Amino acid sequence: MTTQTVITLPPYRRGYHLITHIIENELPDLPDQGVLHVFIKHSSAGLTINENADSTVRTDFESFMNELIPENHPLYMHTMEGTDDMPAHLKASLLGSSVSIPITNGRLNLGTWQGIYLCEFRNHGGNRKLVITVVS
Amino acid sequence: MTTQTVITLPPYRRGYHLITHIIENELPDLPDQGVLHVFIKHSSAGLTINENADSTVRTDFESFMNELIPENHPLYMHTMEGTDDMPAHLKASLLGSSVSIPITNGRLNLGTWQGIYLCEFRNHGGNRKLVITVVS
Amino acid sequence: MTTQTVITLPPYRRGYHLITHIIENELPDLPDQGVLHVFIKHSSAGLTINENADSTVRTDFESFMNELIPENHPLYMHTMEGTDDMPAHLKASLLGSSVSIPITNGRLNLGTWQGIYLCEFRNHGGNRKLVITVVS
Numbered sequence: 001m002t003t004q005t006v007i008t009l010p011p012y013r014r015g016y017h018l019i020t021h022i023i024e025n026e027l028p029d030l031p032d033q034g035v036l037h038v039f040i041k042h043s044s045a046g047l048t049i050n051e052n053a054d055s056t057v058r059t060d061f062e063s064f065m066n067e068l069i070p071e072n073h074p075l076y077m078h079t080m081e082g083t084d085d086m087p088a089h090l091k092a093s094l095l096g097s098s099v100s101i102p103i104t105n106g107r108l109n110l111g112t113w114q115g116i117y118l119c120e121f122r123n124h125g126g127n128r129k130l131v132i133t134v135v136s
Numbered sequence: 137m138t139t140q141t142v143i144t145l146p147p148y149r150r151g152y153h154l155i156t157h158i159i160e161n162e163l164p165d166l167p168d169q170g171v172l173h174v175f176i177k178h179s180s181a182g183l184t185i186n187e188n189a190d191s192t193v194r195t196d197f198e199s200f201m202n203e204l205i206p207e208n209h210p211l212y213m214h215t216m217e218g219t220d221d222m223p224a225h226l227k228a229s230l231l232g233s234s235v236s237i238p239i240t241n242g243r244l245n246l247g248t249w250q251g252i253y254l255c256e257f258r259n260h261g262g263n264r265k266l267v268i269t270v271v272s
Numbered sequence: 273m274t275t276q277t278v279i280t281l282p283p284y285r286r287g288y289h290l291i292t293h294i295i296e297n298e299l300p301d302l303p304d305q306g307v308l309h310v311f312i313k314h315s316s317a318g319l320t321i322n323e324n325a326d327s328t329v330r331t332d333f334e335s336f337m338n339e340l341i342p343e344n345h346p347l348y349m350h351t352m353e354g355t356d357d358m359p360a361h362l363k364a365s366l367l368g369s370s371v372s373i374p375i376t377n378g379r380l381n382l383g384t385w386q387g388i389y390l391c392e393f394r395n396h397g398g399n400r401k402l403v404i405t406v407v408s
Contacts, residue, residue, distance in 0.1 A: 002272050004169045004240060033276045035309050035405050037171050039238050041247030043187040048365040051315040056349040060358050061365070063347045068204075068340075075199045077192040086196050093184040093197070097250070098236055100370055102311050102403040104276060109403050111313030114369070131238040131245050133171050135271050135407050136274050138408050140305045140376060173307050175374050177383030179323040204340070211335045213328040222332050229320040229333070233386070234372055267374040267381050269307050271407055 003028050007130045012120045014084070016050075016058035020115040023132065024108065034103040034136030041129045044088035044122050046095040052115030061119075065091055088121035095119050103136065139164050143266040148256045150220070152186075152194035156251040159268065160244065170239040170272030177265045180224035180258050182231040188251030197255075201227055224257035231255050239270065275300050279402040284392045286356070288322075288330035292387040295404065296380065306375040306408030313401045316360035316394050318367035324387030333389075337363055360393035367391050375406065 007026050009019070023038060030036075040047050051057040069090045071083040078086045099116060102109040118128065143162050145155070159174060166172075176183050187193040205226045207219040214222045235252060238245040254264065279298050281291070295310060302308075312319050323329040341362045343355040350358045371388060374381040390400065 002167070002169045002171075004238065031274070033274045033405065035274075035407055037236060037238065039236070039245070041245070041250065043185070043247065043249050049315070049369045050361055050365050054350055054352075057358070057361055060348050060350050061362065064341075064345065064358075064362055067347065069200070073200065075203065076196050078190055078196050080190075086193070086200075089186055089193055090197065090200055093186050093231055093253075095365055096232065096368065097185045100236065100309060100311070100372065102276065102309065102405050104403065109311070109313070111315065111401070113315050114313065117365075129247070131240065133169065133238050135171055138303070138305045138307075140374065173372060173374065175372075175381070177381070177386065179321070179383065179385050205336070209336065211339065212332050214326055214332050216326075222329070222336075225322055225329055226333065226336055229322050229367055229389075232368065233321045236372065265383070267376065269305065269374050271307055 001136060003134045005132045007132060009128045011126050012118060014120050014123050016061045017118045018052055018115045019118045023116060030103050030106045030134060031136035032106060034134055036101045036103055036108060037098060037133040037135060039098040039131045043092055045125055045128050046092045046097060046119040047099045048095045048117045048119060049099050049114050050117055051113050053113055084123050091121045137272060139270045141268045143268060145254060145264045147262050148254060150256050150259050152197045153254045154188055154251045155254045159252060166239050166242045166270060167272035168241060170270055172237045172239055172244060173234060173269040175234040175267045177267065179228055181261055181264050182228045182233060182255040183235045184231045184253050184255060185235050185250050186253055187249050189249060220259050227257045273408060275406045277404045279404060281390060281400045283398050284390060286392050286395050288333045289390045290324055290387045291390045295388060302375050302378045302406060303408035304378060306406055308373045308375055308380060309370060309405040309407060311370040311403045313403065315364055317397055317400050318364045318369060318391040319371045320367045320389050320391060321371050321386050322389055323385050325385055356395050363393045
């Protein structure tokens with residue numbers, strides 16, 4: 001049986017944010033075994049799984065990714081929507097639009113140090129919509 | 137119930153190409169809720185989800201990714217299959233071999249501005265095979 | 273019906289390693305059609321799909337990714353766990369924590385040249401746990 005939920009996240013500042021607890025709070029009763037699929041309906045934000053403990057990991061993600069994929073690159077032709085827009089599209093594809101996580105014994109089976117990150121690549125991204133699907 | 141379809145794409149030139157319509161045309165009747173999994177059976181091409189409107193986004197993907205992952209890098213040892221081959225493998229893993237998209241009310245639940253890209257990393261990649269699986 | 277298995281990999285040296293055969297050996301009987309989801313429960317290692325033939329592809333992955341995401345970058349604040357730690361987190365998100373592969377006629381439907389890589393980003397990563405879920 002498949003169940004689905006939509007979550008509208010409030011606006012987050014540009015950067016990387018732990019949202020595991022927000023997703024867990026919105027989940028229906030989970031099956032014994034399955035896969036949780038989380039999808040973000042935007043092309044200038046992303047989702048990834050990474051360290052859930054030290055917040056400097058998230059700070060380093062923001063600063064390193066900004067250096068790897070800079071604003072104002074002379075190659076960019078897609079510049080009409082702001083200097084943060086084309087880098088946001090590139091980051092969205094490099095980090096991805098969805099994460100999928102095993103469900104075991106009715107709980108997300110993440111590693112001890114893993115959490116779900118919202119990656120907000122725009123300066124003013126606004127609300128972001130997630131579609132959560134439980135497949136079992 | 138799970139259903140599966142294979143699509144053989146015609147050769148595309150090197151670059152990033154919107155293929156949402158091609159996939160939608162080949163889909164069976166979709167369930168009310170589920171996940172669509174699209175997989176590319178090649179290690180020198182990829183799939184990603186990004187902006188579906190302005191074609192300069194796709195142009196910028198090609199030019200930026202070529203700079204990020206250059207040909208003829210002095211480190212490369214895998215050079216026998218052409219200068220575009222090792223960069224193609226690296227891009228394939230950074231962008232990914234599959235995308236998965238929620239299905240809601242019998243339709244793909246993409247955001248308004250999202251589309252599915254075929255990422256053709258080779259100069260002469262030829263036909264590319266996709267395996268489409270609907271899980272519900 | 274969903275089935276799930278946990279695999280504990282032995283320690284691998286830093287680098288990229290073909291583990292398709294290890295996963296295939298641990299699989300239960302596979303359904304006619306479905307999706308195999310492989311998830312790594314760590315934030316400093318990853319999984320990806322790439323070329324399964326020439327081992328220099330894996331060598332080039334290691335050397336290129338080390339140059340793309342260097343150790344000792346002056347921006348990094350998360351440095352307490354060793355110079356290989358923050359690059360490992362970044363690589364883990366860029367390459368991803370899971371792969372999903374179609375199942376067709378009771379077998380993994382990989383392309384001829386595709387295999388599953390364990391990406392070990394730490395110098396001494398130790399055992400790594402994978403959760404394998406078959407959805408059909």
